[in-house]
Amino acid sequence: MLSKFTTAALAATLSLAASAAMAGAGDYTFEPLNPEMKKGDDITLAIRLTNKRTGKPVSDAVVFKTRVDMAPDGMAEMESAVTPLPSKEPGVYAFKTDLPMAGRYQVTLSAKVQGEPDTVTGKVIVKATK
């Protein structure tokens, strides 16, 4: 029979093992370099992808899908075209888009990260001002 202490230690070990096994697509976070900018056309959005476990930027990702829309302000149908731009900083992915009106925009990203079998997805909110 297991003592209370052993049971607790065993449970802790099991939960550690479980979280290690679940390491994956959820370990990454996308953040905007500038969460607020002036509205307009040909705006550069720069988004940093970070590995939350290591705290390091992920420089070898391939962002294969990007969507910019105004879902946060109830205008999900108001979508802007997005063009990838060359990265100027490791782990920072840049895009050109239009932010035609003041308000909040949602950037939805899907990326492939080296060594990560699952697609890494994230949502970023940026605000355009008048």
Ligand SMILES: [Cu+2]
């Ligand atoms: Cu709008």
